[in-house]
Amino acid sequence: MATFDSAARTIPGRLRVAVPSVAERVAQELRRQLAEGTLIPGARLTESTIAEDLGVSRNTVREAFAELASERLVVRHPNRGVFVASLGAEDIHDLYAVRRAIEVSAIRGGGSPDDVAAVRAAVEEGKRAAAAGDDEAGGTANQHFHGAIVALAGSHRLNTIMAQVLAEMRLFFHKAAADALFYQRYLPDNEKICEALEAGQLDRAGDLLLAYLDRSEDNLAEVHGRD
Amino acid sequence: MATFDSAARTIPGRLRVAVPSVAERVAQELRRQLAEGTLIPGARLTESTIAEDLGVSRNTVREAFAELASERLVVRHPNRGVFVASLGAEDIHDLYAVRRAIEVSAIRGGGSPDDVAAVRAAVEEGKRAAAAGDDEAGGTANQHFHGAIVALAGSHRLNTIMAQVLAEMRLFFHKAAADALFYQRYLPDNEKICEALEAGQLDRAGDLLLAYLDRSEDNLAEVHGRD
DNA sequence: ATCTACGGATTGTTCAACAATCCTTCGATT
DNA sequence: AATCGAAGGATTGTTGAACAATCCGTAGAT
Known part of the structure; x- marks a missing residue:
């Protein structure tokens, strides 16, 4: 249904805009559906x-x-098919390990x-989103x-x-983040981290961010535990 | 005889060892040739x-x-083909940024x-390799x-x-690391980092590792600059 | 010398076929 | 009745061939 036809042809002397390959567009479409929640974790994706x-x-x-699959958004089970990745407790910890490494390192470098x-x-x-309740x-x-960051x-x-x-993580949030105050709760943290960063207090910003991530992980693990 | 085959394949309760798919084996073989240096950076890989x-x-x-391509070992030029990735100065810096983030974070966590x-x-x-001159x-x-780490x-x-x-990085080393003392030079650093780690001085280990990586990057950038 | 058109080669994509494997169902055996 | 194993159907894994689209080099024309 979401078939994409190419009206954008390249006329010889025309500007050559890099049009993604069909495979790339398919990946994009699937990625969109994954983020949107049309495809839920564990669902099977049949090729045909x-x-x-x-x-x-x-x-x-x-x-x-x-x-x-290389992005871990789907998992291949050989001879069985591909399934939308479904994250478990270990994955949460794992993902946060990556975030801790990358984000803290980045903010410490200014x-x-x-x-x-x-x-x-x-x-x-x-802040604007919170004010609008979105x-x-x-x-x-x-x-x-x-x-x-x-x-x-x-x-x-x-x-x-x-x-x-x-x-x-977006893949995972669809089931977890139904509660409204999930993001709002962290707004003050973001503000403080940003202030420390702007003030050049990089170590402090890093510590705050680290604490934030730890708390966020606990929170998410907790939400995940109750399904 | 078909019976011979079918008798061999149906062994009940037997552990099914996951044999890699053909595509995976091809990828493995190419990876091997890339690491070995049979395929040099910039070389074109023709599908047929x-x-x-x-x-x-x-x-x-x-x-x-x-x-x-998802591993960045090759790059796709649309409609032109895939080429063995060739790294530039920016890539060196980029790769070391990743290493700094990941390695330092890991060692700091003990x-x-x-x-x-x-x-x-x-x-x-x-140490053994150095002693053996290998x-x-x-x-x-x-x-x-x-x-x-x-x-x-x-x-x-x-x-x-x-x-x-x-x-x-292995992809890159083939041209750069011809000099013998390239690794030996860092052996004392490794020893110190390891000692700090074993002593539970994680921050110190992290600092040492960070300094190591910075120096290693400079060294590599220097080597790269002279070709 | 520059531009243009042409031709060959390679990639991008499709289609159809087949083998291999899995899951389910259905009997058959104990 | 429960278990086991043997078809059957469905889906994946892989192949081969075909065709369009695109790029590149070259030869001719201006």
Whole structure:
């Protein structure tokens, strides 16, 4: 149903815009559905079904699966199929181990004024979302905040890793983060961390962030334990 | 005779050993050639050639390429082909940013006695290699050392990330690390870091490791600058 | 010398087929 | 009745061939 036809042809002398390959677009579409919650963890993804739905070949779906599997968004069970990744308690701990490493390291290294400003912007974005009572926006603002922190390090690879970690966590949130105050509770922390960062108190910012992450992990583990 | 086959395959209660898929084996083989240096950075990998050489289908090669590309060992140029990744100065800095984040975080968290013992074992392995004058073994011992440090965190994901980082760096070393004393130079550092770790002086171990990585990066950047 | 058109080669994608494997169902045996 | 094993169907894994789209080098034209 979400078939994409290409009206964007490249005329010889025309500007060549890098159009993603079909496999990449399939991966994008699946990623969207995963983040949106249309595909719930544990669900099975049948090659032929998706191929038909998206109007592409099975082989192309296969390539998309390979990409998503490398991002841990789906799991391949050999000869059985691919399933939407479902996270357990160990995964939560694991993901937070990665976040602790990356985020704390990034904030301890500081960053350019522009990068710091981006962190500040994310904090304000979160405040606005809270004021408007928009949980969805609050969640994305929170992710922007932590993404901006990692961006302080100015490392392409770290940004990629963080993006994948956040994508994985998003996969999990759909069941957990129904409660409204989930993000709002952390707003004061974000503010303090940002202030320390702006003041150049990097070690302090790192400590605050570390405490934040520990608390966040506990909170999430708790929520997860009660299903 | 079909009965011979069917009798061999149906052994009830037998443990099914997971045999890697063909695509995975192709990826493994390419990874091996990349680490070994048979495939040098910048080299082009033609689908049909590799398919013939390995006796597999072009589609299968394609899946292997997707996997290697997700590990950054090769890069895809749309409609042009895949090439062995060639690292530049920015990549060195980037890779060390990841290593700083992961390794320092891991060592600061300490680890179980077994994990610490693994670090010690890697140090001794390096000493033996140095005593034997085996540079190749010295290099792998060094990678074991840093791998063991990351393993302290006990995070599957961090281990995977580190393994990929090391694989990327291996790609680069083939041109750079021809000099014999490249690893030996760092042996005393490894020893000190390990001692601090064993003594439970985690912050100190982290600082030492950080200094080590900075120096290692400078060293590598220097070597890279002169080609 | 620059530009353009053409041709060969390679990639991107599809399709169809087949083997291998899994899951389920259905009998058959104890 | 419960267990075991043997078909049957469905899905994945892999292949091979085909075709369109794109890139690159080269030859001709201006």
